[in-house]
Amino acid sequence: MGNETATRDESAEGSADDTAIRRRSRRGAWITAVLAAIVLIGGTFTYFNTNLLDSGRLCYGWVTVDEADRALGGGIGKVTASEGSAGTCTIEKASWLPGEDRRISLRADTENEGFPFTRGVWKLSGDMRVLSGGTHGAYDKWGGWAMLPAACQKVTGDDREGPVALSASVDGRGGPGDTDGMGRLLASAGRELMKASDCAAPGYGDTADRTSAPSGERAADLARVCGIEGFRLDGLRGPKGERVTERIIGEPGKAVYCDLSFEGDEEGPFARFAAVGDPALAATLGDRRFTRARCDGAETVFAHDLRYFEKSELAAMQMPDSARFSKAFGDAARAALRCA
Incomplete structure:
Protein backbone atom coordinates (compact mmCIF):
# COMPACT_ATOMS: atom_id res chain seq x y z
CA MET A 1 0.00 0.00 0.00
CA PHE A 48 16.51 50.27 -45.87
CA ASN A 49 18.01 53.23 -44.02
CA THR A 50 21.76 52.82 -44.31
CA ASN A 51 21.86 55.94 -46.47
CA LEU A 52 21.05 57.98 -43.36
CA LEU A 53 24.61 57.41 -42.23
CA ASP A 54 26.17 57.43 -45.70
CA SER A 55 28.22 60.54 -46.53
CA GLY A 56 29.29 59.26 -49.96
CA ARG A 57 28.32 60.62 -53.36
CA LEU A 58 26.38 59.05 -56.22
CA CYS A 59 26.33 59.30 -60.02
CA TYR A 60 29.98 60.01 -60.83
CA GLY A 61 30.14 62.17 -57.68
CA TRP A 62 27.54 64.65 -58.97
CA VAL A 63 24.97 63.97 -56.24
CA THR A 64 24.97 63.45 -52.48
CA VAL A 65 22.77 60.78 -50.93
CA ASP A 66 20.84 63.49 -49.08
CA GLU A 67 20.15 65.46 -52.29
CA ALA A 68 18.93 62.32 -54.03
CA ASP A 69 16.75 61.41 -51.06
CA ARG A 70 15.13 64.86 -50.96
CA ALA A 71 14.44 64.83 -54.71
CA LEU A 72 12.76 61.44 -54.31
CA GLY A 73 10.47 62.78 -51.61
CA GLY A 74 12.25 61.70 -48.41
CA GLY A 75 10.72 59.19 -46.01
CA ILE A 76 11.85 55.68 -45.14
CA GLY A 77 13.99 53.97 -47.75
CA LYS A 78 17.49 53.17 -48.91
CA VAL A 79 18.97 55.26 -51.75
CA THR A 80 21.32 53.60 -54.24
CA ALA A 81 22.54 54.48 -57.73
CA SER A 82 23.83 52.68 -60.80
CA GLU A 83 25.94 54.49 -63.38
CA GLY A 84 25.38 53.84 -67.05
CA SER A 85 27.44 54.87 -70.04
CA ALA A 86 28.05 58.40 -71.32
CA GLY A 87 26.82 60.46 -68.39
CA THR A 88 23.72 58.47 -67.43
CA CYS A 89 22.76 57.37 -63.94
CA THR A 90 19.72 55.82 -62.27
CA ILE A 91 18.95 56.67 -58.65
CA GLU A 92 16.60 54.34 -56.78
CA LYS A 93 14.95 54.43 -53.40
CA ALA A 94 13.84 51.03 -52.06
CA SER A 95 11.33 51.05 -49.23
CA TRP A 96 9.86 48.26 -47.11
CA LEU A 97 6.47 49.89 -47.57
CA PRO A 98 4.46 48.64 -50.59
CA GLY A 99 4.27 51.08 -53.50
CA GLU A 100 6.91 53.43 -52.07
CA ASP A 101 9.85 52.48 -54.32
CA ARG A 102 10.93 55.41 -56.51
CA ARG A 103 13.41 56.05 -59.28
CA ILE A 104 15.03 59.06 -60.97
CA SER A 105 16.90 58.89 -64.26
CA LEU A 106 19.68 61.48 -64.45
CA ARG A 107 21.57 62.11 -67.66
CA ALA A 108 23.75 64.65 -69.41
CA ASP A 109 22.71 64.84 -73.04
CA THR A 110 23.14 66.82 -76.25
CA GLU A 111 19.73 68.25 -77.10
CA ASN A 112 18.20 69.26 -80.42
CA GLU A 113 18.86 72.76 -81.70
CA GLY A 114 16.54 75.28 -80.09
CA PHE A 115 16.16 73.38 -76.81
CA PRO A 116 14.31 74.21 -74.57
CA PHE A 117 12.24 76.19 -77.09
CA THR A 118 11.97 73.52 -79.77
CA ARG A 119 8.98 74.19 -82.02
CA GLY A 120 5.91 72.47 -80.66
CA VAL A 121 7.80 70.90 -77.72
CA TRP A 122 8.81 73.62 -75.28
CA LYS A 123 10.52 72.22 -72.21
CA LEU A 124 9.76 75.35 -70.22
CA SER A 125 6.12 75.53 -69.21
CA GLY A 126 3.99 77.96 -67.22
CA ASP A 127 3.43 75.31 -64.55
CA MET A 128 7.13 74.68 -63.87
CA ARG A 129 9.57 76.56 -61.66
CA VAL A 130 12.30 78.40 -63.55
CA LEU A 131 15.94 78.56 -62.43
CA SER A 132 18.10 81.52 -63.38
CA GLY A 133 21.28 83.21 -62.15
CA GLY A 134 23.90 80.51 -61.62
CA THR A 135 21.69 77.71 -62.97
CA HIS A 136 19.51 78.00 -66.08
CA GLY A 137 16.66 75.53 -66.23
CA ALA A 138 13.18 74.47 -65.16
CA TYR A 139 11.70 71.75 -62.97
CA ASP A 140 8.66 70.34 -61.20
CA LYS A 141 7.95 67.30 -59.02
CA TRP A 142 8.35 64.95 -62.01
CA GLY A 143 11.80 66.15 -63.07
CA GLY A 144 13.43 68.96 -64.98
CA TRP A 145 16.61 70.10 -66.67
CA ALA A 146 19.56 72.47 -66.27
CA MET A 147 21.66 73.90 -69.09
CA LEU A 148 25.37 73.07 -69.19
CA PRO A 149 28.24 74.84 -70.99
CA ALA A 150 29.04 73.63 -74.51
CA ALA A 151 32.34 72.15 -73.27
CA CYS A 152 30.36 69.61 -71.19
CA GLN A 153 29.35 67.86 -74.42
CA LYS A 154 32.30 65.52 -73.84
CA VAL A 155 30.35 64.03 -70.93
CA THR A 156 27.46 62.98 -73.19
CA GLY A 157 29.47 60.82 -75.58
CA ASP A 158 27.54 62.45 -78.44
CA ASP A 159 29.34 64.32 -81.21
CA ARG A 160 26.20 66.12 -82.43
CA GLU A 161 26.13 69.91 -82.20
CA GLY A 162 23.48 71.37 -79.96
CA PRO A 163 22.73 72.64 -76.46
CA VAL A 164 23.89 70.44 -73.58
CA ALA A 165 21.62 69.83 -70.61
CA LEU A 166 21.46 67.75 -67.46
CA SER A 167 17.99 66.18 -67.22
CA ALA A 168 16.20 64.43 -64.37
CA SER A 169 13.04 62.36 -64.74
CA VAL A 170 10.95 60.48 -62.15
CA ASP A 171 9.54 57.26 -63.61
CA GLY A 172 6.27 57.61 -61.65
CA ARG A 173 6.28 54.04 -60.34
CA GLY A 174 6.01 55.22 -56.73
CA GLY A 175 4.52 58.64 -57.41
CA PRO A 176 6.22 62.01 -57.97
CA GLY A 177 9.28 63.35 -56.19
CA ASP A 178 9.65 66.59 -54.24
CA THR A 179 9.58 69.83 -56.23
CA ASP A 180 12.06 71.83 -54.14
CA GLY A 181 14.31 68.80 -53.79
CA MET A 182 14.35 68.39 -57.56
CA GLY A 183 15.50 71.97 -58.08
CA ARG A 184 18.31 71.58 -55.55
CA LEU A 185 19.37 68.28 -57.12
CA LEU A 186 19.65 69.77 -60.62
CA ALA A 187 21.50 72.89 -59.48
CA SER A 188 23.97 71.01 -57.30
CA ALA A 189 24.50 68.14 -59.75
CA GLY A 190 25.14 70.61 -62.57
CA ARG A 191 27.84 72.38 -60.57
CA GLU A 192 29.50 69.13 -59.54
CA LEU A 193 29.39 67.77 -63.10
CA MET A 194 31.14 70.89 -64.43
CA LYS A 195 33.76 70.66 -61.69
CA ALA A 196 34.41 66.94 -62.15
CA SER A 197 34.54 67.20 -65.95
CA ASP A 198 36.47 70.48 -66.09
CA CYS A 199 33.89 72.06 -68.39
CA ALA A 200 32.79 75.12 -66.40
CA ALA A 201 32.22 78.44 -68.17
CA PRO A 202 31.40 82.01 -67.10
CA GLY A 203 27.71 82.41 -66.28
CA TYR A 204 27.24 78.79 -65.23
CA GLY A 205 27.22 78.00 -61.51
CA ASP A 206 29.27 81.04 -60.51
CA THR A 207 26.45 83.12 -58.98
CA ALA A 208 23.50 82.41 -56.68
CA ASP A 209 20.49 80.58 -58.11
CA ARG A 210 17.14 82.33 -58.36
CA THR A 211 13.81 80.52 -58.55
CA SER A 212 10.61 81.87 -60.11
CA ALA A 213 7.42 80.02 -59.16
CA PRO A 214 4.31 79.68 -61.37
CA SER A 215 1.11 81.56 -60.65
CA GLY A 216 -1.20 78.57 -60.98
CA GLU A 217 -4.00 78.44 -63.54
CA ARG A 218 -6.38 81.40 -63.63
CA ALA A 219 -8.85 83.04 -65.98
CA ALA A 220 -7.04 85.31 -68.43
CA ASP A 221 -7.82 89.01 -68.53
CA LEU A 222 -8.05 89.47 -72.30
CA ALA A 223 -7.37 93.19 -71.92
CA ARG A 224 -4.12 92.41 -70.06
CA VAL A 225 -3.05 88.93 -71.17
CA CYS A 226 -0.24 87.27 -69.19
CA GLY A 227 -0.42 90.22 -66.79
CA ILE A 228 1.20 92.45 -69.43
CA GLU A 229 -0.34 95.89 -69.90
CA GLY A 230 -1.23 96.44 -73.56
CA PHE A 231 -1.25 92.76 -74.54
CA ARG A 232 -4.86 92.50 -75.68
CA LEU A 233 -6.70 89.56 -77.23
CA ASP A 234 -10.24 90.90 -77.11
CA GLY A 235 -12.96 88.38 -77.92
CA LEU A 236 -10.67 85.33 -78.00
CA ARG A 237 -12.46 82.09 -77.11
CA GLY A 238 -12.14 78.35 -77.70
CA PRO A 239 -13.62 76.35 -80.60
CA LYS A 240 -16.74 75.70 -78.48
CA GLY A 241 -16.77 79.05 -76.77
CA GLU A 242 -14.43 78.01 -73.91
CA ARG A 243 -12.84 80.81 -71.93
CA VAL A 244 -9.07 81.36 -71.99
CA THR A 245 -6.94 80.49 -68.96
CA GLU A 246 -3.31 81.39 -68.26
CA ARG A 247 -0.34 80.26 -66.20
CA ILE A 248 2.44 82.77 -65.63
CA ILE A 249 6.00 82.66 -64.33
CA GLY A 250 7.63 85.99 -63.53
CA GLU A 251 6.11 89.43 -63.72
CA PRO A 252 6.17 92.53 -65.92
CA GLY A 253 9.46 94.34 -65.39
CA LYS A 254 11.28 90.97 -65.26
CA ALA A 255 11.42 87.85 -67.42
CA VAL A 256 7.97 86.44 -68.20
CA TYR A 257 6.87 82.95 -69.29
CA CYS A 258 3.19 82.42 -69.99
CA ASP A 259 0.95 79.58 -71.23
CA LEU A 260 -2.54 80.19 -72.66
CA SER A 261 -5.10 77.36 -72.76
CA PHE A 262 -8.78 76.88 -73.48
CA GLU A 263 -10.51 75.81 -70.29
CA GLY A 264 -10.83 72.02 -70.14
CA ASP A 265 -8.68 71.45 -73.25
CA GLU A 266 -6.74 68.22 -72.70
CA GLU A 267 -4.27 69.07 -75.49
CA GLY A 268 -2.66 71.62 -73.21
CA PRO A 269 -1.69 75.20 -74.07
CA PHE A 270 -2.55 76.54 -77.51
CA ALA A 271 0.01 79.33 -77.11
CA ARG A 272 3.20 79.84 -75.13
CA PHE A 273 4.99 83.16 -74.72
CA ALA A 274 8.38 83.99 -73.23
CA ALA A 275 10.39 87.15 -72.69
CA VAL A 276 13.78 85.43 -72.45
CA GLY A 277 16.51 87.54 -70.86
CA ASP A 278 18.63 84.74 -69.39
CA PRO A 279 21.74 84.78 -71.65
CA ALA A 280 22.15 80.98 -71.64
CA LEU A 281 18.51 80.46 -72.70
CA ALA A 282 18.39 83.39 -75.14
CA ALA A 283 21.41 81.90 -76.93
CA THR A 284 19.46 78.73 -77.73
CA LEU A 285 16.96 80.74 -79.81
CA GLY A 286 19.72 81.52 -82.29
CA ASP A 287 18.60 83.42 -85.35
CA ARG A 288 14.91 82.51 -85.13
CA ARG A 289 12.75 85.40 -86.25
CA PHE A 290 11.53 86.68 -82.93
CA THR A 291 11.46 90.28 -81.73
CA ARG A 292 14.62 91.25 -79.83
CA ALA A 293 15.48 94.23 -77.66
CA ARG A 294 17.94 95.41 -75.00
CA CYS A 295 16.16 95.17 -71.66
CA ASP A 296 17.99 96.18 -68.48
CA GLY A 297 21.28 95.87 -70.34
CA ALA A 298 20.70 92.34 -71.63
CA GLU A 299 19.45 91.08 -74.96
CA THR A 300 15.91 89.81 -74.52
CA VAL A 301 14.10 87.60 -77.01
CA PHE A 302 10.28 87.70 -77.20
CA ALA A 303 9.50 84.15 -78.27
CA HIS A 304 6.22 82.36 -78.89
CA ASP A 305 5.00 78.91 -79.88
CA LEU A 306 1.49 78.48 -81.29
CA ARG A 307 -0.67 75.48 -82.06
CA TYR A 308 -1.65 75.25 -85.70
CA PHE A 309 -5.21 76.25 -86.63
CA GLU A 310 -6.87 76.65 -90.03
CA LYS A 311 -7.70 80.20 -91.09
CA SER A 312 -11.41 79.51 -90.70
CA GLU A 313 -10.80 78.32 -87.13
CA LEU A 314 -8.78 81.42 -86.30
CA ALA A 315 -11.61 83.62 -87.52
CA ALA A 316 -14.26 81.73 -85.54
CA MET A 317 -12.19 81.98 -82.33
CA GLN A 318 -11.18 85.62 -83.00
CA MET A 319 -7.58 84.53 -82.70
CA PRO A 320 -4.72 86.46 -84.39
CA ASP A 321 -2.42 84.65 -86.80
CA SER A 322 1.22 84.09 -85.89
CA ALA A 323 2.45 87.43 -87.23
CA ARG A 324 -0.15 89.46 -85.32
CA PHE A 325 0.35 87.38 -82.18
CA SER A 326 4.09 88.08 -82.38
CA LYS A 327 3.60 91.82 -82.82
CA ALA A 328 0.98 92.12 -80.06
CA PHE A 329 3.11 90.24 -77.55
CA GLY A 330 6.45 91.79 -78.57
CA ASP A 331 5.20 95.38 -78.48
CA ALA A 332 3.45 94.99 -75.12
CA ALA A 333 6.28 93.05 -73.46
CA ARG A 334 8.93 95.53 -74.64
CA ALA A 335 6.99 98.36 -73.04
CA ALA A 336 6.34 96.39 -69.82
CA LEU A 337 10.01 95.45 -69.49
CA ARG A 338 11.07 99.05 -70.31
CA CYS A 339 13.32 97.91 -73.13
CA ALA A 340 15.36 100.17 -75.39
Whole structure:
Protein backbone atom coordinates (compact mmCIF):
# COMPACT_ATOMS: atom_id res chain seq x y z
CA MET A 1 0.00 0.00 0.00
CA GLY A 2 2.82 2.35 0.95
CA ASN A 3 4.66 1.46 -2.22
CA GLU A 4 1.59 2.24 -4.36
CA THR A 5 1.28 5.65 -2.68
CA ALA A 6 4.96 6.39 -3.27
CA THR A 7 4.63 5.42 -6.92
CA ARG A 8 1.62 7.72 -7.40
CA ASP A 9 3.46 10.57 -5.67
CA GLU A 10 6.53 10.06 -7.82
CA SER A 11 4.34 9.91 -10.92
CA ALA A 12 2.60 13.17 -9.98
CA GLU A 13 5.92 14.85 -9.31
CA GLY A 14 7.24 13.64 -12.68
CA SER A 15 4.14 14.93 -14.47
CA ALA A 16 4.51 18.31 -12.78
CA ASP A 17 8.15 18.42 -13.75
CA ASP A 18 7.28 17.53 -17.36
CA THR A 19 4.64 20.28 -17.44
CA ALA A 20 7.09 22.82 -16.05
CA ILE A 21 9.69 21.76 -18.60
CA ARG A 22 7.18 22.09 -21.45
CA ARG A 23 6.15 25.52 -20.19
CA ARG A 24 9.79 26.64 -19.99
CA SER A 25 10.38 25.21 -23.44
CA ARG A 26 7.39 27.05 -24.92
CA ARG A 27 8.42 30.27 -23.16
CA GLY A 28 11.97 29.86 -24.41
CA ALA A 29 10.75 29.23 -27.96
CA TRP A 30 8.49 32.27 -27.74
CA ILE A 31 11.33 34.47 -26.49
CA THR A 32 13.60 33.13 -29.23
CA ALA A 33 10.95 33.88 -31.87
CA VAL A 34 10.46 37.41 -30.53
CA LEU A 35 14.21 38.05 -30.51
CA ALA A 36 14.51 36.67 -34.05
CA ALA A 37 11.68 38.96 -35.19
CA ILE A 38 13.35 41.95 -33.55
CA VAL A 39 16.65 41.10 -35.23
CA LEU A 40 14.88 40.66 -38.57
CA ILE A 41 12.97 43.92 -38.27
CA GLY A 42 16.05 45.73 -37.04
CA GLY A 43 18.12 44.32 -39.88
CA THR A 44 15.48 45.23 -42.44
CA PHE A 45 15.15 48.75 -41.04
CA THR A 46 18.93 49.16 -41.03
CA TYR A 47 19.18 47.90 -44.61
CA PHE A 48 16.51 50.27 -45.87
CA ASN A 49 18.01 53.23 -44.02
CA THR A 50 21.76 52.82 -44.31
CA ASN A 51 21.86 55.94 -46.47
CA LEU A 52 21.05 57.98 -43.36
CA LEU A 53 24.61 57.41 -42.23
CA ASP A 54 26.17 57.43 -45.70
CA SER A 55 28.22 60.54 -46.53
CA GLY A 56 29.29 59.26 -49.96
CA ARG A 57 28.32 60.62 -53.36
CA LEU A 58 26.38 59.05 -56.22
CA CYS A 59 26.33 59.30 -60.02
CA TYR A 60 29.98 60.01 -60.83
CA GLY A 61 30.14 62.17 -57.68
CA TRP A 62 27.54 64.65 -58.97
CA VAL A 63 24.97 63.97 -56.24
CA THR A 64 24.97 63.45 -52.48
CA VAL A 65 22.77 60.78 -50.93
CA ASP A 66 20.84 63.49 -49.08
CA GLU A 67 20.15 65.46 -52.29
CA ALA A 68 18.93 62.32 -54.03
CA ASP A 69 16.75 61.41 -51.06
CA ARG A 70 15.13 64.86 -50.96
CA ALA A 71 14.44 64.83 -54.71
CA LEU A 72 12.76 61.44 -54.31
CA GLY A 73 10.47 62.78 -51.61
CA GLY A 74 12.25 61.70 -48.41
CA GLY A 75 10.72 59.19 -46.01
CA ILE A 76 11.85 55.68 -45.14
CA GLY A 77 13.99 53.97 -47.75
CA LYS A 78 17.49 53.17 -48.91
CA VAL A 79 18.97 55.26 -51.75
CA THR A 80 21.32 53.60 -54.24
CA ALA A 81 22.54 54.48 -57.73
CA SER A 82 23.83 52.68 -60.80
CA GLU A 83 25.94 54.49 -63.38
CA GLY A 84 25.38 53.84 -67.05
CA SER A 85 27.44 54.87 -70.04
CA ALA A 86 28.05 58.40 -71.32
CA GLY A 87 26.82 60.46 -68.39
CA THR A 88 23.72 58.47 -67.43
CA CYS A 89 22.76 57.37 -63.94
CA THR A 90 19.72 55.82 -62.27
CA ILE A 91 18.95 56.67 -58.65
CA GLU A 92 16.60 54.34 -56.78
CA LYS A 93 14.95 54.43 -53.40
CA ALA A 94 13.84 51.03 -52.06
CA SER A 95 11.33 51.05 -49.23
CA TRP A 96 9.86 48.26 -47.11
CA LEU A 97 6.47 49.89 -47.57
CA PRO A 98 4.46 48.64 -50.59
CA GLY A 99 4.27 51.08 -53.50
CA GLU A 100 6.91 53.43 -52.07
CA ASP A 101 9.85 52.48 -54.32
CA ARG A 102 10.93 55.41 -56.51
CA ARG A 103 13.41 56.05 -59.28
CA ILE A 104 15.03 59.06 -60.97
CA SER A 105 16.90 58.89 -64.26
CA LEU A 106 19.68 61.48 -64.45
CA ARG A 107 21.57 62.11 -67.66
CA ALA A 108 23.75 64.65 -69.41
CA ASP A 109 22.71 64.84 -73.04
CA THR A 110 23.14 66.82 -76.25
CA GLU A 111 19.73 68.25 -77.10
CA ASN A 112 18.20 69.26 -80.42
CA GLU A 113 18.86 72.76 -81.70
CA GLY A 114 16.54 75.28 -80.09
CA PHE A 115 16.16 73.38 -76.81
CA PRO A 116 14.31 74.21 -74.57
CA PHE A 117 12.24 76.19 -77.09
CA THR A 118 11.97 73.52 -79.77
CA ARG A 119 8.98 74.19 -82.02
CA GLY A 120 5.91 72.47 -80.66
CA VAL A 121 7.80 70.90 -77.72
CA TRP A 122 8.81 73.62 -75.28
CA LYS A 123 10.52 72.22 -72.21
CA LEU A 124 9.76 75.35 -70.22
CA SER A 125 6.12 75.53 -69.21
CA GLY A 126 3.99 77.96 -67.22
CA ASP A 127 3.43 75.31 -64.55
CA MET A 128 7.13 74.68 -63.87
CA ARG A 129 9.57 76.56 -61.66
CA VAL A 130 12.30 78.40 -63.55
CA LEU A 131 15.94 78.56 -62.43
CA SER A 132 18.10 81.52 -63.38
CA GLY A 133 21.28 83.21 -62.15
CA GLY A 134 23.90 80.51 -61.62
CA THR A 135 21.69 77.71 -62.97
CA HIS A 136 19.51 78.00 -66.08
CA GLY A 137 16.66 75.53 -66.23
CA ALA A 138 13.18 74.47 -65.16
CA TYR A 139 11.70 71.75 -62.97
CA ASP A 140 8.66 70.34 -61.20
CA LYS A 141 7.95 67.30 -59.02
CA TRP A 142 8.35 64.95 -62.01
CA GLY A 143 11.80 66.15 -63.07
CA GLY A 144 13.43 68.96 -64.98
CA TRP A 145 16.61 70.10 -66.67
CA ALA A 146 19.56 72.47 -66.27
CA MET A 147 21.66 73.90 -69.09
CA LEU A 148 25.37 73.07 -69.19
CA PRO A 149 28.24 74.84 -70.99
CA ALA A 150 29.04 73.63 -74.51
CA ALA A 151 32.34 72.15 -73.27
CA CYS A 152 30.36 69.61 -71.19
CA GLN A 153 29.35 67.86 -74.42
CA LYS A 154 32.30 65.52 -73.84
CA VAL A 155 30.35 64.03 -70.93
CA THR A 156 27.46 62.98 -73.19
CA GLY A 157 29.47 60.82 -75.58
CA ASP A 158 27.54 62.45 -78.44
CA ASP A 159 29.34 64.32 -81.21
CA ARG A 160 26.20 66.12 -82.43
CA GLU A 161 26.13 69.91 -82.20
CA GLY A 162 23.48 71.37 -79.96
CA PRO A 163 22.73 72.64 -76.46
CA VAL A 164 23.89 70.44 -73.58
CA ALA A 165 21.62 69.83 -70.61
CA LEU A 166 21.46 67.75 -67.46
CA SER A 167 17.99 66.18 -67.22
CA ALA A 168 16.20 64.43 -64.37
CA SER A 169 13.04 62.36 -64.74
CA VAL A 170 10.95 60.48 -62.15
CA ASP A 171 9.54 57.26 -63.61
CA GLY A 172 6.27 57.61 -61.65
CA ARG A 173 6.28 54.04 -60.34
CA GLY A 174 6.01 55.22 -56.73
CA GLY A 175 4.52 58.64 -57.41
CA PRO A 176 6.22 62.01 -57.97
CA GLY A 177 9.28 63.35 -56.19
CA ASP A 178 9.65 66.59 -54.24
CA THR A 179 9.58 69.83 -56.23
CA ASP A 180 12.06 71.83 -54.14
CA GLY A 181 14.31 68.80 -53.79
CA MET A 182 14.35 68.39 -57.56
CA GLY A 183 15.50 71.97 -58.08
CA ARG A 184 18.31 71.58 -55.55
CA LEU A 185 19.37 68.28 -57.12
CA LEU A 186 19.65 69.77 -60.62
CA ALA A 187 21.50 72.89 -59.48
CA SER A 188 23.97 71.01 -57.30
CA ALA A 189 24.50 68.14 -59.75
CA GLY A 190 25.14 70.61 -62.57
CA ARG A 191 27.84 72.38 -60.57
CA GLU A 192 29.50 69.13 -59.54
CA LEU A 193 29.39 67.77 -63.10
CA MET A 194 31.14 70.89 -64.43
CA LYS A 195 33.76 70.66 -61.69
CA ALA A 196 34.41 66.94 -62.15
CA SER A 197 34.54 67.20 -65.95
CA ASP A 198 36.47 70.48 -66.09
CA CYS A 199 33.89 72.06 -68.39
CA ALA A 200 32.79 75.12 -66.40
CA ALA A 201 32.22 78.44 -68.17
CA PRO A 202 31.40 82.01 -67.10
CA GLY A 203 27.71 82.41 -66.28
CA TYR A 204 27.24 78.79 -65.23
CA GLY A 205 27.22 78.00 -61.51
CA ASP A 206 29.27 81.04 -60.51
CA THR A 207 26.45 83.12 -58.98
CA ALA A 208 23.50 82.41 -56.68
CA ASP A 209 20.49 80.58 -58.11
CA ARG A 210 17.14 82.33 -58.36
CA THR A 211 13.81 80.52 -58.55
CA SER A 212 10.61 81.87 -60.11
CA ALA A 213 7.42 80.02 -59.16
CA PRO A 214 4.31 79.68 -61.37
CA SER A 215 1.11 81.56 -60.65
CA GLY A 216 -1.20 78.57 -60.98
CA GLU A 217 -4.00 78.44 -63.54
CA ARG A 218 -6.38 81.40 -63.63
CA ALA A 219 -8.85 83.04 -65.98
CA ALA A 220 -7.04 85.31 -68.43
CA ASP A 221 -7.82 89.01 -68.53
CA LEU A 222 -8.05 89.47 -72.30
CA ALA A 223 -7.37 93.19 -71.92
CA ARG A 224 -4.12 92.41 -70.06
CA VAL A 225 -3.05 88.93 -71.17
CA CYS A 226 -0.24 87.27 -69.19
CA GLY A 227 -0.42 90.22 -66.79
CA ILE A 228 1.20 92.45 -69.43
CA GLU A 229 -0.34 95.89 -69.90
CA GLY A 230 -1.23 96.44 -73.56
CA PHE A 231 -1.25 92.76 -74.54
CA ARG A 232 -4.86 92.50 -75.68
CA LEU A 233 -6.70 89.56 -77.23
CA ASP A 234 -10.24 90.90 -77.11
CA GLY A 235 -12.96 88.38 -77.92
CA LEU A 236 -10.67 85.33 -78.00
CA ARG A 237 -12.46 82.09 -77.11
CA GLY A 238 -12.14 78.35 -77.70
CA PRO A 239 -13.62 76.35 -80.60
CA LYS A 240 -16.74 75.70 -78.48
CA GLY A 241 -16.77 79.05 -76.77
CA GLU A 242 -14.43 78.01 -73.91
CA ARG A 243 -12.84 80.81 -71.93
CA VAL A 244 -9.07 81.36 -71.99
CA THR A 245 -6.94 80.49 -68.96
CA GLU A 246 -3.31 81.39 -68.26
CA ARG A 247 -0.34 80.26 -66.20
CA ILE A 248 2.44 82.77 -65.63
CA ILE A 249 6.00 82.66 -64.33
CA GLY A 250 7.63 85.99 -63.53
CA GLU A 251 6.11 89.43 -63.72
CA PRO A 252 6.17 92.53 -65.92
CA GLY A 253 9.46 94.34 -65.39
CA LYS A 254 11.28 90.97 -65.26
CA ALA A 255 11.42 87.85 -67.42
CA VAL A 256 7.97 86.44 -68.20
CA TYR A 257 6.87 82.95 -69.29
CA CYS A 258 3.19 82.42 -69.99
CA ASP A 259 0.95 79.58 -71.23
CA LEU A 260 -2.54 80.19 -72.66
CA SER A 261 -5.10 77.36 -72.76
CA PHE A 262 -8.78 76.88 -73.48
CA GLU A 263 -10.51 75.81 -70.29
CA GLY A 264 -10.83 72.02 -70.14
CA ASP A 265 -8.68 71.45 -73.25
CA GLU A 266 -6.74 68.22 -72.70
CA GLU A 267 -4.27 69.07 -75.49
CA GLY A 268 -2.66 71.62 -73.21
CA PRO A 269 -1.69 75.20 -74.07
CA PHE A 270 -2.55 76.54 -77.51
CA ALA A 271 0.01 79.33 -77.11
CA ARG A 272 3.20 79.84 -75.13
CA PHE A 273 4.99 83.16 -74.72
CA ALA A 274 8.38 83.99 -73.23
CA ALA A 275 10.39 87.15 -72.69
CA VAL A 276 13.78 85.43 -72.45
CA GLY A 277 16.51 87.54 -70.86
CA ASP A 278 18.63 84.74 -69.39
CA PRO A 279 21.74 84.78 -71.65
CA ALA A 280 22.15 80.98 -71.64
CA LEU A 281 18.51 80.46 -72.70
CA ALA A 282 18.39 83.39 -75.14
CA ALA A 283 21.41 81.90 -76.93
CA THR A 284 19.46 78.73 -77.73
CA LEU A 285 16.96 80.74 -79.81
CA GLY A 286 19.72 81.52 -82.29
CA ASP A 287 18.60 83.42 -85.35
CA ARG A 288 14.91 82.51 -85.13
CA ARG A 289 12.75 85.40 -86.25
CA PHE A 290 11.53 86.68 -82.93
CA THR A 291 11.46 90.28 -81.73
CA ARG A 292 14.62 91.25 -79.83
CA ALA A 293 15.48 94.23 -77.66
CA ARG A 294 17.94 95.41 -75.00
CA CYS A 295 16.16 95.17 -71.66
CA ASP A 296 17.99 96.18 -68.48
CA GLY A 297 21.28 95.87 -70.34
CA ALA A 298 20.70 92.34 -71.63
CA GLU A 299 19.45 91.08 -74.96
CA THR A 300 15.91 89.81 -74.52
CA VAL A 301 14.10 87.60 -77.01
CA PHE A 302 10.28 87.70 -77.20
CA ALA A 303 9.50 84.15 -78.27
CA HIS A 304 6.22 82.36 -78.89
CA ASP A 305 5.00 78.91 -79.88
CA LEU A 306 1.49 78.48 -81.29
CA ARG A 307 -0.67 75.48 -82.06
CA TYR A 308 -1.65 75.25 -85.70
CA PHE A 309 -5.21 76.25 -86.63
CA GLU A 310 -6.87 76.65 -90.03
CA LYS A 311 -7.70 80.20 -91.09
CA SER A 312 -11.41 79.51 -90.70
CA GLU A 313 -10.80 78.32 -87.13
CA LEU A 314 -8.78 81.42 -86.30
CA ALA A 315 -11.61 83.62 -87.52
CA ALA A 316 -14.26 81.73 -85.54
CA MET A 317 -12.19 81.98 -82.33
CA GLN A 318 -11.18 85.62 -83.00
CA MET A 319 -7.58 84.53 -82.70
CA PRO A 320 -4.72 86.46 -84.39
CA ASP A 321 -2.42 84.65 -86.80
CA SER A 322 1.22 84.09 -85.89
CA ALA A 323 2.45 87.43 -87.23
CA ARG A 324 -0.15 89.46 -85.32
CA PHE A 325 0.35 87.38 -82.18
CA SER A 326 4.09 88.08 -82.38
CA LYS A 327 3.60 91.82 -82.82
CA ALA A 328 0.98 92.12 -80.06
CA PHE A 329 3.11 90.24 -77.55
CA GLY A 330 6.45 91.79 -78.57
CA ASP A 331 5.20 95.38 -78.48
CA ALA A 332 3.45 94.99 -75.12
CA ALA A 333 6.28 93.05 -73.46
CA ARG A 334 8.93 95.53 -74.64
CA ALA A 335 6.99 98.36 -73.04
CA ALA A 336 6.34 96.39 -69.82
CA LEU A 337 10.01 95.45 -69.49
CA ARG A 338 11.07 99.05 -70.31
CA CYS A 339 13.32 97.91 -73.13
CA ALA A 340 15.36 100.17 -75.39
